[in-house]
Amino acid sequence: MKSLEDLKKIREQAAKKMSIRDEKNGYRVVVGMATCGITAGARPVLNRIVELVAEKDLNNVTVTQVGCIGECALEPIVEVYDPQGNRSTYCLVDPKKAEKIVEQHVIGGKVVEEYLIEKFKK
Amino acid sequence: MAIRTQVVVCGGTGCMSSHSKEIKEKFEECIKELGLENEVVVFNSGCFGLCERGPVVVVYPDDTFYAHVKVSDVETICKEHILKGRVVEKLVYSEMTAEEKAKIKVFREMNFYARQERIALRNCGIINPMDIDEYIGRSGYEALGKVLTSMTPQEVIDEILKSGLRGRGGAGFPTGRKWSLVDHSDNGPRYVICNADEGDPGAFMDRAVLEGDPHVVIEAMAIAGYAIGANQGYVYVRAEYPLAVERLNHAIKQAYEYGLLGDDIFGTGFSFNLEARLGAGAFVCGEETALMASIEGERGMPRNKPPFPAVKGLWQRPTIINNVETLANVPQIILRGAEWFNTIGTEKSKGTKVFALGGKINNTGLLEVPMGTTLREVIYDIGGGIPKGKQFKAVQTGGPSGGCLTAAHLDTPIDYDNLAALGSIMGSGGMIVMDEDNCMVDVAKFFLEFTVDESCGKCTPCREGTRRMLEILNKIVDGKGEMKDLTELKDLAEFIKGSSLCGLGQTAPNPVLSTLNNFYDEYVAHVVDKKCPAGVCKNLIKYYVTDKCIGCGKCKRNCPASAITGELKAKHEINTSICIKCGACKTNCPVGAIITK
Numbered sequence: 001m002k003s004l005e006d007l008k009k010i011r012e013q014a015a016k017k018m019s020i021r022d023e024k025n026g027y028r029v030v031v032g033m034a035t036c037g038i039t040a041g042a043r044p045v046l047n048r049i050v051e052l053v054a055e056k057d058l059n060n061v062t063v064t065q066v067g068c069i070g071e072c073a074l075e076p077i078v079e080v081y082d083p084q085g086n087r088s089t090y091c092l093v094d095p096k097k098a099e100k101i102v103e104q105h106v107i108g109g110k111v112v113e114e115y116l117i118e119k120f121k122k
Numbered sequence: 123m124a125i126r127t128q129v130v131v132c133g134g135t136g137c138m139s140s141h142s143k144e145i146k147e148k149f150e151e152c153i154k155e156l157g158l159e160n161e162v163v164v165f166n167s168g169c170f171g172l173c174e175r176g177p178v179v180v181v182y183p184d185d186t187f188y189a190h191v192k193v194s195d196v197e198t199i200c201k202e203h204i205l206k207g208r209v210v211e212k213l214v215y216s217e218m219t220a221e222e223k224a225k226i227k228v229f230r231e232m233n234f235y236a237r238q239e240r241i242a243l244r245n246c247g248i249i250n251p252m253d254i255d256e257y258i259g260r261s262g263y264e265a266l267g268k269v270l271t272s273m274t275p276q277e278v279i280d281e282i283l284k285s286g287l288r289g290r291g292g293a294g295f296p297t298g299r300k301w302s303l304v305d306h307s308d309n310g311p312r313y314v315i316c317n318a319d320e321g322d323p324g325a326f327m328d329r330a331v332l333e334g335d336p337h338v339v340i341e342a343m344a345i346a347g348y349a350i351g352a353n354q355g356y357v358y359v360r361a362e363y364p365l366a367v368e369r370l371n372h373a374i375k376q377a378y379e380y381g382l383l384g385d386d387i388f389g390t391g392f393s394f395n396l397e398a399r400l401g402a403g404a405f406v407c408g409e410e411t412a413l414m415a416s417i418e419g420e421r422g423m424p425r426n427k428p429p430f431p432a433v434k435g436l437w438q439r440p441t442i443i444n445n446v447e448t449l450a451n452v453p454q455i456i457l458r459g460a461e462w463f464n465t466i467g468t469e470k471s472k473g474t475k476v477f478a479l480g481g482k483i484n485n486t487g488l489l490e491v492p493m494g495t496t497l498r499e500v501i502y503d504i505g506g507g508i509p510k511g512k513q514f515k516a517v518q519t520g521g522p523s524g525g526c527l528t529a530a531h532l533d534t535p536i537d538y539d540n541l542a543a544l545g546s547i548m549g550s551g552g553m554i555v556m557d558e559d560n561c562m563v564d565v566a567k568f569f570l571e572f573t574v575d576e577s578c579g580k581c582t583p584c585r586e587g588t589r590r591m592l593e594i595l596n597k598i599v600d601g602k603g604e605m606k607d608l609t610e611l612k613d614l615a616e617f618i619k620g621s622s623l624c625g626l627g628q629t630a631p632n633p634v635l636s637t638l639n640n641f642y643d644e645y646v647a648h649v650v651d652k653k654c655p656a657g658v659c660k661n662l663i664k665y666y667v668t669d670k671c672i673g674c675g676k677c678k679r680n681c682p683a684s685a686i687t688g689e690l691k692a693k694h695e696i697n698t699s700i701c702i703k704c705g706a707c708k709t710n711c712p713v714g715a716i717i718t719k
């Protein structure tokens with residue numbers, strides 16, 4: 001390493017890798033990962049979301065998992081909490097839908113109405 | 123595939139000795155079995171501070187804090203939490219009340235952490251200490267870059283001076299002033315030494331920094347080297363700290379590989395070399411002149427000052443010597459500025475202090491608080507109070523050089539000057555809490571035994587005087603003391619303080635003096651009534667069975683001297699003439715029917 005520029009490059013890469021450990025106050029994305037969720041395909045959904053968040057440097061976003069949300073027939077389920085704590089529950093999510101949820105809701109701040117659980121449970 | 127979960131297993135010495143290495147390995151094994159190795163990483167960090175609850179495991183991004191984790195728990199955590207997102211409630215750390223239990227999972231909100239302010243420990247328990255990139259990821263080596271490319275050595279010294287940083291090794295000497303006293307009258311070599319000897323019984327702050335964040339010490343020493351025009355540094359660390367030595371040496375190697383040590387750092391022409399030197403663990407070798415003698419290969423004995431190390435130090439050359447924790451503050455001061463540092467702490471003691479909390483306290487461990495925090499906040503809010511509902515009696519600060527503070531001092535804001543005014547010292551940060559079951563004469567004797575053992579023998583007041591004091595204390599705890607012994611203790615103490623060569627002898631009488639001042643009645647009880655009120659001093663107590671006895675026979679079975687008689691279901695008796703006062707009966711009694719008087 002011969003300059004401050006070199007140091008900065010290492011810093012940026014390392015900080016990205018470590019950002020999971022930082023305190024966050026932005027959106028929280030929660031994926032249901034009980035047996036029912038995993039069988040229905042929650043793993044690739046979770047991984048796709050984690051990848052997108054990393055790719056797009058969404059440093060203030062937490063992606064985590066929970067156990068059974070209680071709507072096993074509608075798994076994979078993804079819940080998004082906005083910074084004010086409002087919850088949107090999306091169901092039958094696949095990696096493609098997950099991308100839209102991240103783009104439109106987590107980045108754009110607009111709920112993706114068509115995937116909301118309310119549409120499936122009348 | 124991106125990493126979604128990071129599992130941090132505490133790798134401080136405390137947790138390592140309760141199998142945190144095996145725990146980490148088990149995590150790696152389980153994660154692999156579950157096919158999650160591309161999504162989840164596991165590593166050992168430095169000390170988390172809450173040693174009482176170790177081994178500690180934190181799972182990010184959920185911030186879940188698992189306490190007392192066993193190797194056999196790992197599979198459950200992996201299958202439940204890491205695979206399926208179900209936090210394993212029974213292993214989650216909980217603070218006492220039910221209300222707090224509801225929000226226990228997020229460790230940042232735990233009382234133990236929420237009340238702290240971390241500067242010296244900012245990376246401990248957060249980064250992987252074996253990975254220089256993680257240190258850099260938390261702005262590591264930026265302060266070094268800043269001083270080398272945009273500040274003159276004098277500006278660096280001025281900044282440290284303005285920050286008000288004082289030495290954390292015990293004496294509290296202003297760090298900037300120390301750096302400005304370095305002799306520049308010729309161009310020969312100058313040296314920077316980091317004092318990581320840490321000989322106080324019960325103290326482990328410096329070990330935690332070296333184990334959890336070794337690069338901060340390296341960076342600070344290079345900054346100090348630039349400030350005083352030194353190109354060589356030594357870290358003097360005791361060989362009894364093998365993990366700290368290993369991590370420090372690894373960090374030094376990485377810093378060389380990255381060009382952050384060695385020649386022409388950041389292409390500025392500045393060179394700095396660094397080496398660890400191991401000490402054999404003598405308390406006196408923490409004293410700066412003895413320490414330098416030890417590095418030179420001489421017997422570790424102090425010499426008279428002046429000349430001070432800044433003028434004639436290592437190999438007779440100008441040297442600055444600073445404590446680990448002092449240095450750990452330096453990069454943050456450079457990056458965030460003296461003004462920022464000035465906003466923390468009290469008028470004459472700026473910044474924070476790390477304490478190693480031990481003794482009769484619920485949360486044994488390591489903590490960092492702003493100067494000016496009261497003893498009550500440290501002991502009750504962060505330390506969680508005294509176990510088993512016992513009464514607080516005293517807290518010992520400053521180890522063998524310090525003294526005791528009592529319940530009357532609980533609301534004193536902790537800083538250098540307040541503690542000194544009360545007859546104790548800040549010291550390096552050991553803090554030992556005592557309850558009603560501790561005998562203060564016994565405590566004084568414990569510390570004096572330590573200094574008698576550790577006295578190097580070079581000067582007579584320390585070598586002979588402390589031994590005479592110990593003889594008097596032994597007389598008192600054996601029930602053979604007289605009132606004139608108390609006067610003699612005081613006289614000897616004052617004499618030794620005034621005439622010893624180095625800080626060891628000058629402070630060795632402090633534990634006796636401060637207990638004499640604050641607990642005089644307890645000394646009198648030993649001398650006049652021949653009683654130990656706390657029931658500790660063996661030769662002054664007898665064991666008795668009270669009417670609470672249920673006649674279970676446990677005491678009788680456990681007595682090694684066969685001194686207990688009694689029928690099943692009837693009250694037992696102790697024959698005090700054959701009782702050896704080992705206490706086995708008291709420990710084994712299920713109803714607390716055995717007392718000492």
Ligand SMILES: Cc1cc2nc3c(=O)[nH]c(=O)nc-3n(C[C@H](O)[C@H](O)[C@H](O)COP(=O)(O)O)c2cc1C
Nearest residue numbers: 289290291317320321408409410444445448625626
């Ligand atoms: C007997 C004795 C033991 C000492 N042990 C230590 C020690 O373990 N660590 C330490 O930093 N300073 C210790 N000191 C204080 C050092 O002599 C010196 O003041 C200190 O390293 C200076 O660093 P600072 O200004 O950063 O505190 C000891 C002093 C005495 C008299």
